[in-house]
Amino acid sequence: MVALNRRKALALMGASLAVSGMRVPAMAANKKIKVGALRFTSHSASFIALERGYFADAGLDVEFEFFQAAQPMAVAIASGDIDYAVTAVSGGLISLAQKGAIKVIGGALSEEAGIDGQKILVSDAALQAGRKTPKDLDGAAWAVTQAGSSFHYMGAKIAAAENIELKFKPLQKVGAIIGALKSGQIDAWSIVPHIAKPLAGSGAVHIVGDVSDYIPDYQVTTVFTSTKNATENRQQTEQFIQAFSRGADDYAAAMIDKTGGDKGVDEMVDLIHKYVYTDRPREKAAPSIINGTMRINSGAALNIASIEDQLNWFQSEGLVDESITIDTLVDRSYVDILGG
Numbered sequence: 655m656v657a658l659n660r661r662k663a664l665a666l667m668g669a670s671l672a673v674s675g676m677r678v679p680a681m682a683a684n685k686k687i688k689v690g691a692l693r694f695t696s697h698s699a700s701f702i703a704l705e706r707g708y709f710a711d712a713g714l715d716v717e718f719e720f721f722q723a724a725q726p727m728a729v730a731i732a733s734g735d736i737d738y739a740v741t742a743v744s745g746g747l748i749s750l751a752q753k754g755a756i757k758v759i760g761g762a763l764s765e766e767a768g769i770d771g772q773k774i775l776v777s778d779a780a781l782q783a784g785r786k787t788p789k790d791l792d793g794a795a796w797a798v799t800q801a802g803s804s805f806h807y808m809g810a811k812i813a814a815a816e817n818i819e820l821k822f823k824p825l826q827k828v829g830a831i832i833g834a835l836k837s838g839q840i841d842a843w844s845i846v847p848h849i850a851k852p853l854a855g856s857g858a859v860h861i862v863g864d865v866s867d868y869i870p871d872y873q874v875t876t877v878f879t880s881t882k883n884a885t886e887n888r889q890q891t892e893q894f895i896q897a898f899s900r901g902a903d904d905y906a907a908a909m910i911d912k913t914g915g916d917k918g919v920d921e922m923v924d925l926i927h928k929y930v931y932t933d934r935p936r937e938k939a940a941p942s943i944i945n946g947t948m949r950i951n952s953g954a955a956l957n958i959a960s961i962e963d964q965l966n967w968f969q970s971e972g973l974v975d976e977s978i979t980i981d982t983l984v985d986r987s988y989v990d991i992l993g994g
Contacts, residue, residue, distance in 0.1 A: 684710075684713055685713060685714055685890060686715045687714055687716055687737040687738065687890070688719050688736040689716050689717070689736065689737065689738050689739065690718075690719050690730055690739030690741070691719070691720055691739070691740065692741065692828075693720055693931075693932070694846060694849075695947070696762070696875060696946065697740055697762075697929075698905045698922075698930075699898050699899075699901035700716075700740060701928070702901035702904050702905055702926075703897045703900060703901035706900075706901070706904065706925075708896075708897040708898075708901055709894075709897045711897065712896060712897040713893060714893060714894060719736050722826075722828055722829065723799040723800065723826065723827060724741040724742045724744045724746075724799070724804060725745070727741045728744060728747035728750050728756060728878075731755070731880050732750045732880065734880065734882075737880070737883060738877065738878070738883070738891075738894050739878055740763075740875050740876070740878075740898075741875055741878075742803070742804030742874060742876070743807075743873075743965075744800070745802025745974055746802060748965065748968055748973075748974045748978060748983060749974055751978070751982050751983045752974070752975055752978050752982055754881055756880055757880075757881050757884040757985040758984045758985065759877050759878060759891065759988040759989065760876065760877035760895055760953075760956055760990075761873050761875075761954055761955055762874075762877055762950055762954065763873075763874040763950055763951075764871065764872065764948070765874060765948070765949075766871070766949040767870070769947070769949055770847050770945075771864060771866045771872075771948055772844050772850070772865035772872075772874070773844065773847055773850035773851070773854075773861045774788055774842065774843075774861065775842060775843050775853060775854070775861060776841060776842045776859070777838045777841055777842070777860075778838065778857065778858050778860065779841075780794065780842060781860045781862075785842070787862055787863065788816055788818075788863045790862075791816070791820060791842050792818035792819060793819060793821065794821065795821045795842070796823065796840070796842050797834060797835060797842070797843040798823065798824050798825070799824065799825065799826055799827065799831070801824055802971075805844060805845075807964055807967055808844045808869065809842075811869050812868045815868050820842075828845075832853065835853070836853070836856070836858040836859060837858075844865050846874075847946055847948070848942045848946025850945075851942070871960060872957075872960055873960035873964075879891060891988065895954050899952065902950040902952060902953075902954070903952055906949070906950065906952065923943050924936070926943050927939050927943060930943055930946075931943065954988075954989075956991060958980065958984070961983065961984065
């Protein structure tokens with residue numbers, strides 16, 4: 655499993671916790687940090703915080719490191735290769751939290767009533783074979799990046815609700831899944847709308863449902879860091895969250911509330927396009943970026959009930975240890991709780 659690739663780094667982390675030099679305020683230090691991200695619209699809060707100087711205002715000199723799946727990002731946090739990240743809860747992340755290596759410190763992308771969310775997709779071959787609704791997916795090949803990924807969780811929740819069975823197929827990377835779905839090598843998948851809608855527009859893939867119908871108020875992604883940063887570098891970590899939250903609020907104002915009108919949407923699309931769909935001209939990238947609009951939680955607030963449900967599912971599947979509690983995974987001292 656990928657989470658085992660850096661055992662030495664995890665072993666050394668305990669020793670590194672004892673090292674603490676003089677604490678220099680991050681505002682004065684212009685502290686260099688690495689932030690893990692995916693080239694998804696859902697990571698826009700981080701992109702905005704960098705482009706609009708919010709990280710710089712917080713004394714943070716941010717460099718992005720891009721990944722293609724959630725679990726490798728969790729490993730990179732634990733090993734110290736990156737400092738902060740935004741991604742889905744995975745079995746790897748939970749297991750690293752059990753080892754004392756990482757902590758969830760906030761929430762990011764969420765399913766929210768009234769805002770378009772993640773879609774359930776089928777290949778054209780699957781549709782032609784009669785798989786026209788989620789209930790028709792009994793026995794279907796459902797794509798995941800890795801066992802214990804958010805794609806695994808979503809598929810399992812959908813299968814349980816429809817009383818069907820799915821065959822989970824690990825393909826490691828989102829790009830590989832897209833290729834397999836378009837060619838009919840796998841039958842179904844679920845993904846954020848800025849990827850789902852363009853795929854459906856191609857005719858090779860079809861939307862047959864919404865994830866929110868099965869997992870309402872799903873906390874899709876979280877903000878997390880190493881236990882070392884959460885405990886030793888509190889000022890830096892709080893400043894990261896504050897800058898990230900400013901980016902999230904700007905995103906919601908422009909893309910959801912549309913307080914700046916069409917001009918505000920256009921300006922936000924221009925900014926996001928520097929990081930998302932960079933291989934496409936702006937006019938072709940813009941519709942996909944706009945299609946990706948989902949809620950990124952203000953203040954990095956966290957839906958604890960959703961995280962508990964995810965943890966319970968991972969435990970029920972034997973993917974993580976039953977002894978893990980929500981407080982093993984989450985550092986509540988940083989967290990504003992949604993609905994709490």
